[in-house]
Amino acid sequence: MPVATLLTWLVVGIVLALPASLLVILQNLEAATQDMHSPARFSVLLSADATIDKAALVSQRIGARMDVADVVFVDKEQALAGFAADTGLEGLLASLAENPLPHTVLVNPRDDLGSEELAVLARALDSFDGVDEVVFDTLWQARLMGALQSGRRLVFGIGLLMVMGAVLILANTIRLAIEARRDEIVVIKLIGGGDAYARRPFLYTGLWSGLGGGLLGAAMAGLFFLYLSAPVDQLLQLYHSDRSFSGLGVIGVLTMMLFGGGIGLLSAWQAAAVQLKDLEPR
Amino acid sequence: MIEFDRVSKRFADHDALRDVSVTIDTGEMVFLTGHSGAGKSTFLRLLMLLERASMGTLRVDGRDTARVKGRDIGRYRGEFGIVFQDHQLLYDRSVMDNVALPLEIAGFHPRDIKRRTRAALDKVGLLGRERVNPAALSGGEQQRVGIARAVVARPRFLVADEPTGNLDPQLSAEIMGLFEAFNRVGVTVIVASHDLALISRLRHRIVTLKAGRLVAGGGF
Ligand SMILES: Nc1ncnc2c1ncn2[C@@H]1O[C@H](COP(=O)(O)OP(=O)(O)O)[C@@H](O)[C@H]1O
Numbered sequence A: 001m002p003v004a005t006l007l008t009w010l011v012v013g014i015v016l017a018l019p020a021s022l023l024v025i026l027q028n029l030e031a032a033t034q035d036m037h038s039p040a041r042f043s044v045l046l047s048a049d050a051t052i053d054k055a056a057l058v059s060q061r062i063g064a065r066m067d068v069a070d071v072v073f074v075d076k077e078q079a080l081a082g083f084a085a086d087t088g089l090e091g092l093l094a095s096l097a098e099n100p101l102p103h104t105v106l107v108n109p110r111d112d113l114g115s116e117e118l119a120v121l122a123r124a125l126d127s128f129d130g131v132d133e134v135v136f137d138t139l140w141q142a143r144l145m146g147a148l149q150s151g152r153r154l155v156f157g158i159g160l161l162m163v164m165g166a167v168l169i170l171a172n173t174i175r176l177a178i179e180a181r182r183d184e185i186v187v188i189k190l191i192g193g194g195d196a197y198a199r200r201p202f203l204y205t206g207l208w209s210g211l212g213g214g215l216l217g218a219a220m221a222g223l224f225f226l227y228l229s230a231p232v233d234q235l236l237q238l239y240h241s242d243r244s245f246s247g248l249g250v251i252g253v254l255t256m257m258l259f260g261g262g263i264g265l266l267s268a269w270q271a272a273a274v275q276l277k278d279l280e281p282r
Numbered sequence B: 001m002i003e004f005d006r007v008s009k010r011f012a013d014h015d016a017l018r019d020v021s022v023t024i025d026t027g028e029m030v031f032l033t034g035h036s037g038a039g040k041s042t043f044l045r046l047l048m049l050l051e052r053a054s055m056g057t058l059r060v061d062g063r064d065t066a067r068v069k070g071r072d073i074g075r076y077r078g079e080f081g082i083v084f085q086d087h088q089l090l091y092d093r094s095v096m097d098n099v100a101l102p103l104e105i106a107g108f109h110p111r112d113i114k115r116r117t118r119a120a121l122d123k124v125g126l127l128g129r130e131r132v133n134p135a136a137l138s139g140g141e142q143q144r145v146g147i148a149r150a151v152v153a154r155p156r157f158l159v160a161d162e163p164t165g166n167l168d169p170q171l172s173a174e175i176m177g178l179f180e181a182f183n184r185v186g187v188t189v190i191v192a193s194h195d196l197a198l199i200s201r202l203r204h205r206i207v208t209l210k211a212g213r214l215v216a217g218g219g220f
């Protein structure tokens, strides 16, 4: 019995530790990306009728701002020629009566600006004479968010499979426990015990197995994080992050135990419902 | 009052009981006899609602037991104390815990459980053996534990299926004496036994079955 219990705890623990570890790693990644200084960049599109001299002047004045690190001026003729060369559409583009591209100033803000100050800068750039539109380049962030989003889905997918596995293991444990105590259940029913009375000890077994599995899973995840935290912290330092790897914490351990206990209880209920129905006497 | 009213029980193509009508009064003690396979156990199993009649009506205190279903079955069985030939004790716990089981099922307070369990063990002469595992007891002692468990919750009916089947004549007489003692304090007792020598010495009604049919002692 103690060996069997320990084995159940171990298996349930392993099955819960995997998704829990992935989730914690994902949370760390999300936290790390959130406070990484975004290398934000604005594309300032000038009005179509701005002359090259005027455009160069605007570019210069933007570059002189305190909150701007540097600017790159993109001449529209240059841009079109580059585009034509890149695409091989020189002939077609040469036939255009007018260049459809505007002069553009690529603005790199100082990298210590917060989102508040970036918004202020964006408004300021928009109000410059001759500026048509300010585009905030968020493509890389969107990509990262997309990656994290799919990571999250993957974790939930794996988690769901693992939890289903845990439920099957727990339900089987209860099924075996009921099988082993068949005589007792028959006697209990013979002398007037109902299903509820016969089921109770197995619900405790389920709860106990789940709680233990959750605790053991948390311990395994904790060991894994211990192994992981030193190299991850080094990596974070490399990116000047003042963050360090955060593991499960007390809340995480309690959550895993509660979750384990919950699925233990549910599995036991399910297994007992099926088993007791088949057990004579009714 | 227990009334079997033209009750039949059919298993596949075999009639275990056929058209049996028996009335047992409250407070009565009745023996149920007949050869092996006569239908004694089936009679008791129908009474305990472990089986259901194929035909006929079984009434207890005027109530048709066909209407007792689901959760009520436990409560219904709680009115019966039941003793088995093979004791049906649980060998993973003490004598005390075996006897306490019906009280635990009924949800008694632990203090009352202890008091009533000791009282029941006292009645069957096993006080002082509470902590022992029943496996360490003799067959006769184990049967007395079974009887203590059957009477501990003060049932209105005491039902026993071949309770002396594995015991020598002297122990058998002792066990029957216990049943008579419980009957004297008002418990309705029904004992199935094929030991005619034993039961004919005791002055109680004898209901005789033969191949599923009632041949004597139906009453009224
Ligand atoms: N569950 C069952 N399925 C099929 N036949 C049964 C079942 N229970 C009893 N019988 C049959 O019913 C008849 C009566 O059995 P039983 O009531 O056990 O007799 P007794 O207890 O008098 O020896 C026997 O022929 C037995 O084989």
Ligand SMILES: [Mg+2]
Binding pocket: B040, B041, B042, B161
């Ligand atoms: Mg029998």
